[in-house]
Amino acid sequence: MFGTLKMHLGRFRHGVHPPEHKALTSHLPVRRLPFPDEIVLPVRQHAGKPARPIVKPGDRVERGDMVAAADGWVSVPIHASAAGTVTDVGLWPHQDGSYETAVRIAVDPNSAQAPRARLIPAWEGLAPKAIVEAVRHGGVVGLGGAAFPTHVKLSPPEDKPLDAIVINGCECEPYLTTDHRMMVDYPDRVHHGIRIMMRVLGVDRVLVGIEKNKPDAIERMRETAPKDLDVEILPLRVRYPQGAEKMLVEAVLAREVPSGGLPMDVGVIVQNVGSVASIAEIFETGLPLIERVVTVTGRGVKKPANLIVPVGTKIRDLLEACGGLTDDAREVVSGGPMMGAAIANFDAPVMKGTTGIVVLRDVDCEERTQMPCIRCGHCLDACPVFLNPQVLGKFAMNSRYDEMADDHHVWDCMLCGCCSYVCPSHIPLSQLFAASRTALRKSKATA
Amino acid sequence: MSTSRRWLVTASPHLGSPESTQRIMWSVIGSIVPICVAGIYFFGPSALLVLLAAVLGALVTERVFGKRGTLGDGSAVITGLLLGLTLPAGIPLWMAFVGSAFGIGFGKVIFGGLGQNPFNPALLGRAFLQAAFPAALTTWPTNTGADGTVFSHFRLDRLGEWAALRGDNFALPFMRPEVVDTTTSATPLGIAKFQGLEEVQKSGIEMSDLLLGSTGGCIGETAGVLILLCGGYLVLRNHMNWRIPVSIFVAVALLSGVFQLVDADKFSGPLTMLFSGGLMLGAVFMATDMVTSPVTHKGCWIFGIGIGALVVVIRYWGGLSEGVQYAILLMNAMVPFINRVTQPRVFGTRVQKVRVTA
Ligand code: SF4
Ligand code: SF4
Numbered sequence: 001m002f003g004t005l006k007m008h009l010g011r012f013r014h015g016v017h018p019p020e021h022k023a024l025t026s027h028l029p030v031r032r033l034p035f036p037d038e039i040v041l042p043v044r045q046h047a048g049k050p051a052r053p054i055v056k057p058g059d060r061v062e063r064g065d066m067v068a069a070a071d072g073w074v075s076v077p078i079h080a081s082a083a084g085t086v087t088d089v090g091l092w093p094h095q096d097g098s099y100e101t102a103v104r105i106a107v108d109p110n111s112a113q114a115p116r117a118r119l120i121p122a123w124e125g126l127a128p129k130a131i132v133e134a135v136r137h138g139g140v141v142g143l144g145g146a147a148f149p150t151h152v153k154l155s156p157p158e159d160k161p162l163d164a165i166v167i168n169g170c171e172c173e174p175y176l177t178t179d180h181r182m183m184v185d186y187p188d189r190v191h192h193g194i195r196i197m198m199r200v201l202g203v204d205r206v207l208v209g210i211e212k213n214k215p216d217a218i219e220r221m222r223e224t225a226p227k228d229l230d231v232e233i234l235p236l237r238v239r240y241p242q243g244a245e246k247m248l249v250e251a252v253l254a255r256e257v258p259s260g261g262l263p264m265d266v267g268v269i270v271q272n273v274g275s276v277a278s279i280a281e282i283f284e285t286g287l288p289l290i291e292r293v294v295t296v297t298g299r300g301v302k303k304p305a306n307l308i309v310p311v312g313t314k315i316r317d318l319l320e321a322c323g324g325l326t327d328d329a330r331e332v333v334s335g336g337p338m339m340g341a342a343i344a345n346f347d348a349p350v351m352k353g354t355t356g357i358v359v360l361r362d363v364d365c366e367e368r369t370q371m372p373c374i375r376c377g378h379c380l381d382a383c384p385v386f387l388n389p390q391v392l393g394k395f396a397m398n399s400r401y402d403e404m405a406d407d408h409h410v411w412d413c414m415l416c417g418c419c420s421y422v423c424p425s426h427i428p429l430s431q432l433f434a435a436s437r438t439a440l441r442k443s444k445a446t447a
Numbered sequence: 448m449s450t451s452r453r454w455l456v457t458a459s460p461h462l463g464s465p466e467s468t469q470r471i472m473w474s475v476i477g478s479i480v481p482i483c484v485a486g487i488y489f490f491g492p493s494a495l496l497v498l499l500a501a502v503l504g505a506l507v508t509e510r511v512f513g514k515r516g517t518l519g520d521g522s523a524v525i526t527g528l529l530l531g532l533t534l535p536a537g538i539p540l541w542m543a544f545v546g547s548a549f550g551i552g553f554g555k556v557i558f559g560g561l562g563q564n565p566f567n568p569a570l571l572g573r574a575f576l577q578a579a580f581p582a583a584l585t586t587w588p589t590n591t592g593a594d595g596t597v598f599s600h601f602r603l604d605r606l607g608e609w610a611a612l613r614g615d616n617f618a619l620p621f622m623r624p625e626v627v628d629t630t631t632s633a634t635p636l637g638i639a640k641f642q643g644l645e646e647v648q649k650s651g652i653e654m655s656d657l658l659l660g661s662t663g664g665c666i667g668e669t670a671g672v673l674i675l676l677c678g679g680y681l682v683l684r685n686h687m688n689w690r691i692p693v694s695i696f697v698a699v700a701l702l703s704g705v706f707q708l709v710d711a712d713k714f715s716g717p718l719t720m721l722f723s724g725g726l727m728l729g730a731v732f733m734a735t736d737m738v739t740s741p742v743t744h745k746g747c748w749i750f751g752i753g754i755g756a757l758v759v760v761i762r763y764w765g766g767l768s769e770g771v772q773y774a775i776l777l778m779n780a781m782v783p784f785i786n787r788v789t790q791p792r793v794f795g796t797r798v799q800k801v802r803v804t805a
Contacts, residue, residue: 417460
């Protein structure tokens with residue numbers, strides 16, 4: 001009834017507002033971590049096809065050298081984040097709990113870690129296609145978590161005209177301050193990246209969405225915004241999952257991305273601030289994407305910090321660099337607590353899409369007894385996609401997966417976890433939906 | 448950092464809101480307690496006994512026939528209290544006990560317990576009692592706490608009047624209740640229905656009596672303003688969907704307003720309709736039972752309007768002076784249908800034209 005009256009920008013409907021917990025690290029400037037003894041680079045750390053290793057044990061690599069090549073268009077190369085010797089190309093624990101082919105590099109303790117002499121391209125003189133090519137060779141992916149190859153996003157098909165770029169500075173997940181610090185500590189780099197994107201896409205309107213709980217980031221981004229470009233910094237109300245592309249496009253432009261579609265279907269592309277900065281970095285340092293900002297936080301880690309971390313640093317080393325864990329640490333999560341994955345093996349390395357490591361204590365993850373659904377409707381009020389998690393949950397518990405897909409849009413679910421978060425009966429709704437989709441995929445594969 | 452420690456590996460989300468079903472239930476109980484206290488103030492120790500008997504009936508049935516370990520969720524206590532509040536204070540205790548046992552047993556447990564029942568168990572229990580013992584359910588003892596003199600002047604002579612039982616509370620099952628010497632008074636709705644509206648004016652029942660609860664009636668039905676306050680507390684805590692009572696009030700007020708315009712001698716007006724009988728208690732505490740009301744907001748509006756319309760129809764033209772319980776039960780039956788037709792429109796399914804100005 002009121003949904004069509006979108007007078008009101010700066011918001012999407014529904015969602016939740018969990019406690020933010022950002023004060024643990026939001027005031028800490030980004031600092032650089034010393035190189036660890038060993039770097040492990042999984043070939044699968046971006047959306048799309050895994051990269052193909054091009055090195056073998058015994059090879060000497062310098063910082064920035066390619067160790068695995070892109071396999072096809074929706075794939076990116078992977079580069080050594082430290083100089084050293086390749087010791088192994090084989091299976092290694094992955095953050096998702098499986099084992100995945102990875103290139104292991106023993107870091108040379110005597111190396112100055114200076115990259116090879118290289119040409120730093122000036123993008124101003126390049127054609128858009130050539131800029132995209134440089135980004136592609138730099139192995140740049142979205143740094144907001146999904147790790148989608150950036151060059152693919154920068155190459156929209158001809159029939160999808162764009163008229164706006166939305167820069168995602170929401171960081172709506174609790175605890176994380178990666179994007180926050182990026183905007184406070186490196187606003188010029190973010191704006192540089194925005195300039196490059198505008199050139200590549202031929203779009204002259206940019207909206208930067210930043211949640212209001214980051215006033216210093218809003219201010220810094222406003223101060224440093226170029227005067228000659230149409231870059232608007234939009235403070236947004238604090239609401240999870242505003243950082244989800246579809247919600248953000250709704251919040252800043254009041255455009256509804258169609259079900260099963262992409263933001264480019266409504267003339268927009270969305271890019272996370274960190275990814276924008278790493279586009280700029282290609283043209284500032286000439287180095288590919290080999291390091292990123294990671295927030296290590298939570299009350300289960302002794303010294304929370306915002307760190308520039310070489311991709312491939314083991315989570316174990318990262319936690320040790322932050323003073324180690326407290327005695328009551330209980331669960332280690334990669335990414336934010338709403339959508340992040342719990343880590344079982346701390347040998348798994350930081351990847352390009354790792355936004356943060358959150359360590360929860362016993363009291364933060366007390367077991368909650370599940371009760372029957374009392375049809376309170378809170379989950380419907382929370383779902384940003386306007387699904388009916390109550391009915392979906394009932395079907396999931398009865399393994400009625402086909403009805404979930406055919407009648408109740410389970411494929412539109414973003415697995416954002418809002419429904420599970422609010423459910424007073426502690427029914428693991430989004431977890432059930434994830435499992436149902438796995439079952440559906442399987443039955444489709446065997447059908 | 449020791450690796451021998453056992454790490455928790457659960458699926459996301461790793462955070463949960465502090466809300467829980469138990470907390471909701473206990474805060475509902477907390478908000479019913481003031482209404483019970485008011486009932487005891489108005490109707491003496493009999494009210495307390497009836498409430499206790501009803502709660503006991505609910506708890507015993509839940510314990511004996513329900514799943515293990517469900518007593519702590521508080522839902523049986525709610526059913527017992529709500530049923531007790533809809534009974535007259537003079538009713539034999541065993542009837543209160545049986546009523547709530549019926550409500551829990553046939554209204555909830557046979558459907559599979561908490562969350563599975565289509566009908567509000569307290570109302571089902573009351574409907575059963577009304578069918579089985581119509582006389583006992585319509586014998587309204589006089590409200591003695593009402594004028595406040597018993598307590599404010601602390602008059603021992605009046606205190607005895609307050610403390611007297613309001614009927615044969617201790618009658619044994621199926622013994623014809625003796626006619627106990629107790630004063631009864633008719634409810635405003637009953638007078639309006641069976642004797643005509645002028646009689647209500649003659650009987651001296653004022654609007655303030657209806658608002659504050661100093662009229663005859665069931666234990667917990669009379670104090671309209673208090674019920675609203677308690678409901679407001681639940682709304683603030685997001686434990687109640689305010690759309691349901693509001694839509695009931697709006698529907699009842701509009702409809703009865705129209706009819707009053709048509710014939711003011713025959714039909715009672717909006718304020719009387721809203722604050723008399725079980726409407727307040729029903730609208731605020733019975734219709735809003737989460738389990739038996741719709742899950743969508745649009746559905747809640749439809750549900751509430753339906754109840755409001757039915758109440759007016761039953762009160763004006765039905766054979767009963769009171770229509771709230773049947774109105775709610777009827778709409779309870781409609782809930783699955785209402786839910787189905789009010790599914791929200793999934794994000795991204797709007798037919799839209801976006802003009803891209805590139
Ligand atoms: S939030 Fe939980 S209890 Fe409430 S309707 Fe949804 S699934 Fe049921
Ligand atoms: S996890 Fe899915 S169903 Fe639950 S709130 Fe998010 S989008 Fe809706």
